[in-house]
Amino acid sequence: SDKKTAAAAAAPVQIEDDRTGLSVETLKRAFADNLFYIQGKNADIATLNDYYMALAYTVRDRLLQRWLSTIKAQLKPEVKVVYYLSAEFLMGPHLGNNLVSLGIYDQVRQAIQESGLNLEELIAQEEEPGLGNGGLGRLAACYLDSLAALEIPAVGYGLRYEFGIFDQEIRDGWQVEITDKWLRYGNPWEIARPEATVEVKLGGHTEAFVDGAGRYRVRWIPERTIVGVPYDTPVLGFKNNAANTLRLWKAEAPESFDFQAFNLGDYYGAVNAKMYSENISKVLYPNDEPLQGRELRLEQQFFFVSCSLQDIIRRHLYVGGKLEDLHNSAAIQLNDTHPSIGIAELMRLLVDEHNIDWDTAWQITQNTFAYTNHTLLPEALERWPLSLFGSLLPRHLEIIFEINRRFLQEVSAKFPGDTGRLARLSLIQEGPEKFVRMAHLASAGSHAINGVAALHSELLKRDVLRDFYELSPEKFSNKTNGVTPRRWIMLSNPELAFLISESIGDGWIKNLGELRELERFANDKEFQSRWRQIKLNNKTNLAEYIRKRTGLVVDPHSLFDIQVKRIHEYKRQHLNVLYIITLYNRLKQNPELEITPRTFIFGGKAAPGYFMAKLIIKLINSVADVVNNDPDVGGRLKVVFLPDYNVTFGQRVYPAAELSEQISTAGKEASGTGNMKFSMNGALTIGTLDGANVEIREEAGEENFFLFGLTTEEVYALKARGYNPRDYYNGNPALRQVIDQLASGVLSSGETHLFAPLVDHLLNRDEYLLLADYQSYVECQDRVGEAYRDQEHWTRMSILNSARMGKFSSDRAIREYCEDIWGAVAVDVVLEEYVQATA
Ligand code: 7GP
Structure with a gap:
């Protein structure tokens, strides 16, 4: 166009180097070149993976100068x-993260779009x-x-x-x-x-x-x-x-x-x-x-x-x-x-x-x-x-x-x-x-x-x-x-990142403490509704993913209650299940009961040789079968076990969560880091005083955290006194009903022996004190259900959780290691000039 010609005449024309240039035109050309010369394909026969590889090489070219300059700056x-x-x-x-780090996400998205493809689809190709x-x-x-x-x-x-x-x-x-x-x-x-x-x-x-x-x-x-x-x-x-x-x-x-x-x-x-x-x-x-x-x-x-x-x-x-x-x-x-x-x-x-x-x-x-x-x-x-x-x-x-x-x-x-x-x-x-x-x-x-x-x-x-x-x-x-806000907010939750930056500037990405400035918006109706809308969008995306992966349909308007982590007895996924069965029993007894609709989502792998952990996975899936298909429940409760939990899947999960399950026996979880990712993305936590939960609650404020369970001291004391799980079983009819159902086979298509090892563990040893914490957990979960009905208040708590998670940036943790342990300091990297071809 005329405008372009005029601009070109005004400035000296510079043809960008195909391997370093960042304009959309150059990116498109580099992408096409890499497809042809590195993947050895053209558009006639290229697979989605070929396109992913061509893009990955395009991005790699653009980071090599930094890499070599860094090695040079540090080799002293x-x-x-x-x-x-x-x-x-x-x-x-790596791909999405490298785009974020290089600050070229938008140009690359456009270049890929103009090449007739979709960036998100290429990113999803990466194994x-x-x-x-x-x-x-x-x-x-x-x-x-x-x-x-x-x-x-x-x-x-x-x-x-x-x-x-x-x-x-x-x-x-x-x-x-x-x-x-x-x-x-x-x-x-x-x-x-x-x-x-x-x-x-x-x-x-x-x-x-x-x-x-x-x-x-x-x-x-x-x-x-x-x-x-x-x-x-x-x-x-x-x-x-x-x-x-x-x-x-x-x-x-x-x-x-x-x-x-x-x-x-x-x-x-x-x-x-x-x-x-x-x-x-x-x-x-x-x-x-x-x-x-x-x-x-x-x-x-x-x-x-x-x-x-x-x-x-x-x-x-x-x-x-x-x-x-x-x-x-x-x-x-x-x-x-x-x-x-x-x-x-x-x-x-x-x-x-x-x-x-x-x-x-x-x-x-x-x-x-x-x-x-x-x-x-x-x-x-x-x-x-x-x-x-x-x-x-x-x-x-x-x-x-x-x-x-x-x-x-x-x-x-x-x-x-x-x-x-x-x-x-x-x-x-x-x-x-x-x-x-x-x-x-x-x-x-x-x-x-x-x-x-x-x-x-x-x-x-x-x-x-x-x-x-x-x-x-x-x-x-x-x-x-700590965890990195680049991957766990910017990359995973771009809409939220955008809203935050629009409201308080983008300094938070390097200095997460700045999130505090969001506190000003906690009661702002307009901000609250945008906050809620973003959560709903993320939940809708996750619901779609759940449907694709499992065939299950879940309601994005229900409370998304999520526990993702390795399956382990001390992490107590089965305590979560005991509550689900309790809710189910209440609905069976009174189908008219008003409850907050909930979707319980689980993800996590069990060590292949850890029988009890594998049995817990089977338990979740068995309970899901019963609950999801019972007409009395009427879709008000859904239970999902999403297979193959990994980092990629985590990036979809944290932004969509409303309730984060951090329910390990006090004194067993060293820290937890998922707890931080959830909270940064606006989920509220139901948790024990274990690991970093203690500090998350301190930061978020106790009124914005759902606390339950024995403390570490109480756990020690109870064990020292001689813990007898049967006392809790005998003394609590709702709990007894749940345990009896596990033993009876109604939750396992009549297979009465299937969960016997679990029942036996719980009644005779219960090393992780599920029965001791059951009542406290149930009451706390009921409070969660109540709180969710007041969406304005819930949103306020959600905003405050994000606003107060600055401490849990891995940048803060690394600064502490550098100062107290490593004695390491930053080294400035100067980019070596790359010879550019000019016309
Ligand atoms: C985990 C801890 O269980 C978890 O609480 C902590 O947040 C995380 O390390 C990072 O510090 N431990 C392991 O994953 C593990 O394998 C055995 O520990 C040595």
């Missing part, structure tokens, strides 16, 4: 890098990297996001599992596990760096020798060697120039096959060795808070930790650092005990391979490592049988014995004659079978130990790590968890 001797070691990173899909089980892995991902947002130099180190957490299907109400082949169609976000491969040794034995300088040394003669190949994924900061790295290790055999065996004609034997090596990074162990580890799990842990430490040392030496100063350029965080073998491995690398004396090495090690604990469940505390440990890592076992010998000497000096304390603190658990206690190794070898919510950190000091606290109180601190 004076820079301190945070190394976050974690067996799990539950990153969620999420499910390299984690639940809270611990997702926390690691939120922390990487915040580290980049705050421009803190950081590397996430973990395993590149070929198969991530299994996909869940529901058949006949039961969970069925399907292999997660997430790499099947390729992964456009990772770049392999085979030139940075490292070797890891396993098995064999050790030999003592005296070196040339007359020093006593030990060498490890391993039985086998495995190779670790790094795969790097960029982690973008939000609208800044920083792009940190997630480096995941893949296990390979050093030679593709054994020529000796091959020459003898044993082709299969030779290939077999290769398969054996590659097993190590084959599959994620699907247990959260695991019960019993296997040898392969210890191999995984050692493998990625050894690769990572060698990498860290290599970088340190490359920038000219001295190993004695490692702690000045490296802060290594242990995400629970899974990587805690790193303490013995760093000692081995320093003492055996770099010839540093023990005392210096121990100083370096303690100053470098810090440990976060994520669980209070005793059965989740890792310990390895000495025999297994010694045969896989003979040198490390010797090192651990030596650490322990010196450590116990210190303890004796501080607490003379206290042999009980020595036994309790020892890194080795004595008994007919001896074990290495990994939490003790982590605690002894770190300068900082933290829990993940205020209550949890107190309980650590009081119970699980009490003796360590008495020995070194200065090591302990609390770091309440």
